[in-house]
Amino acid sequence: MSSWPARMGVRVTAWPSFAAIAEEHLDAVYRYLLLMTRDRTTAEDLTSETFEKAFRSWRRFDPRRAAPRTWLCQIARSAALDHFRSEERRRRRETRYASGAPQADERSLGEGLSPSLEAALAELSAGEREVVALRVLLEFDGRTAARVLGISPTACSTRLSRALQKLEEKVRDHGS
């Protein structure tokens, strides 16, 4: 038996289940965070945190306002920003007591990437890697990516083009 709005001719949106959305977009969220953080463990933790946050705000999610992937990426971005903030605080604290000795960057994206690309990605800022992740990895269009980043589509396009150019140059440098 259909609900009364349906009987009255009101179109009722079918709500997707959280499990289905989580299953469908898990890889995208993970890869987005992996490229942003360049660390598998951190990306796993942040992905887990993202889905926990999404689960808590699931009742407020409206698929008519944003696609599930965009919504999840916004949550993931917020989690990543929190992570970077706490990392920066930690680094500052440690620098103060460790007489300013530079620490080695042991982060790794894992299998699948050539060493030159991985080294090139390490030289990009998180902001540059983020736009690459959204537009290249997750294949968002310019407008959606700009929405997640909170900037205009033109700024997003410029940022992507600069990031890719820089990435290519760095790959070439490391390859030669």
Added chain:
Amino acid sequence: MAADPIDERYDEIVRELRALPGAPAELRERVRRLGSAADLQRPRRRGLTLAVAVGLLVVAAVAGIVLGSGGSSSQKTAGGAGADKAWPVPATSARQRAIFAPRTKANALSRAGGGGSIALPVNPARLTEVRASMRLRVSSLDGLSKTTSKAMRITRALGGFVQSVEYGTPSRGNGDAYLTVRIPVAHVQQAVVRFTALGTIQSQHIAIRDLQDQANAEELRILRLRKTAVQLQEKLRGQLTPEERVRLQSQLDAVRGLLRVKTQQHRGTLRQGRLSTFQLELTTRKAAAAVPGKPGRIERAARHAFSALSKTIAGVLYALIVLSPLLVLVAAGLWASRYRRRRVEQRLLARA
């Protein structure tokens, strides 16, 4: 979400990036567990909102109809079609006013005289100013002449007099007659009934004002002035210095002057309260436009709703005007905080 194409120059990088591994099995399992725990029904808040909105609309419509039909009892008493003022309260009120729009020869006022269902609120025991104007249509030019004569006869029969008359019948077309007659207030009711029977009423307006309180106040003032004048005269008869005599004499002259003015004013008030003024316009012309009939229940509800809506819009506009500087400040503050947050994020991501 169709992706915008990426420049072909970066094909190799793109291909390699897209080959990045997905989430590990352990993470997948963790999220799957979370997903199955979240196997809950989506809340039906939209349906609830819709139901509440429909319910409110229904309540508003019913309230509008009920209020619209219930709020016009005084208009019913007036009886005139399209009456925009109700019959006033009884003659003891300081100011009374009645306005009637036309309908037919058998108008409410005519019926009032004949059937006695509606009576003009004129209390013969009190001074009352009555001013009436009527526009009556007569069938023909011949009828116009007869009706004008009849109106003058009625005036005289009721103890009044014709103050002015203007009669005009062009060789072709329509004719008009304008009469201003004064009729004792005691016969106002009869005058209204008999004048309205002269033709088809096109418009009429009656204003009634109680003058009794005004007349009483004037009378009291005159008595006080007389008393003062007598006292001054008595003082002047006594032993006085020349200066005092001059001063008292000038006071007495002023009081006498004021007494004359007040007495004249009082006479005018009494005359006004004894004789009513009727302005009759007799014409052979048809009314310019049909006057709308008494509005129905739905129309009244619609008017009521429109009025409420207008007031609401006016209130909202007022609030907007008053609050606009504050809103601008709030918007600017929000924009600034958002801008600052973006800058902080960008710096953070650039360093990370």
